[in-house]
Amino acid sequence: MSMEARELSGSDRPSAFARGSIHSIETMGTVDGPGIRFVVFCQGCPMRCAYCHNPDTWRVDSGASVTVEHLVEEFESNRSFYKTGGITVSGGEPLLQPDFVGDLFGAMHDSPSGRVHTCLDSCGYAYDPRRPDRFEHLFDECDLVLLDIKHADPEEHRSLCGCDMDSILAFGEELSRRKIATVIRHVIVPGLTDTVEECTRVGRLIASWRNVVGLELLAYHTLGVSKYEQLGIPYRLAGVPQMDSRHLPELRRAVLRGMKEGRAG
Template identity: 70%
Template sequence: MAKVELEAQIEDQSQFPLGRVHSIETMGTVDGPGTRLVVFVQGCPMRCAYCHNPDTWSLQAGTPVSVEHVMGTFESNWQFYRNGGITVSGGEPLLQPEFVAALFGQAHARPAGRVHTCLDTCGYAYTPDSPERFDALLRATDLVLLDIKHADPEGHRVLTERSMDRILAFGDELARRNIKTVIRHVVVPGYTDSVEECEKLGRLIAPWHNVVGLEMLPYHTMGVVKYEQLGIPYKLEGVPQMDKGRIPELRAAVLRAMKGARASE
């Protein structure tokens, strides 16, 4: 069957918007609490220098997947997810808010019991001038893993080729709605591994009192092989993997600056 015909058939059988999906991990343990079903959607507007999934960039790639299919996959392994739930990662989930909203809505309405939902996002696809497009999604989101790539606007543009304005607007919206949020920050040697940058991150996130966690993720080079396979130049060629031994010091710098900023509010 031709791909176009297959997509039409899937759409006819679905009650909800289809999602463009890169892959589904059935036993995720690092994308939210507990063991989780993790849906990696296709498409991302950012071009992070250290991205380890460049094959997710194109929104036109991937496979059309229905909400029913994802929930069916969840149900087939539900006993493993009792202390976990469903996470949508990427790529960038905010490029497909209708699909993710429908999925999270079904997870919450599950007859056998409500399922915890988690959104793993960089926030860049959020559009502050049309927040209503994201309302259903955010109302059905229990936890957000928000990736802050760099605390400085110019450093952010160098590292991602994008502005951080939309990301900060999204963070403000999460705080306004009081949605529990874990901040994730990839620590890259020579880019985001200084105490000064980490302190700036702490001051940046201090106004968001909905932040319930901080994950400092050491940069690694495991994704380099994908760039070679796709024929894409790797921007951080020669940058070594981050020394994990420095992570506690840098995490403490973020928390110290955040606490200091809140004390002066």
């Protein structure tokens, strides 16, 4: 069940933690990390991926201000549901708010009722390798990262997402250096990322990251198209059909083969 963040902004009492700008929460998330998750969707994203199904999270100035304490209270009110899961912060792009996410994860780790598993769902683009200190607290409090790799080719990545991939790769390298468990996600779009060659290149790209503990290939869908219509934003993949999930096992094998080749080389 998703609820608009404006209904969850909490009190204006002074806080020792950074406040966050969020879009909404999902109280029973099942696809954003292991187990049942309390999912916080941050507001704001610097990428413009052609297949993004949440364009309403792009703008950084339209979220609701919320306290860490309030989110902890919301989690604790349903803690029994999350005993095999934990909390996930997604987006938008949570790396735009590293202090807030670090404080929230730290509070969940330090909960008097018991440590809570924390998960970051990120595209990695907002990471600044010139200022790693800005993300130190977040890294220290993060148990798992779901990292989206959009495309293995730099030019195709720029065309698909409107940005280069240097900071994304730098983020992946830093996660590997810190040995933070990471699940790689790759959206399979017909005509764009659905070839064996592309998936093999993705495998080679991530081959040196020894912290990768999982791989998820996600079939492209058109469930977010209506949001573009409501917001008056042209949908760049109009006419592209949904991905047939029957092809995913073959493409998954291609990624794994690319990883094996990359490590052997």
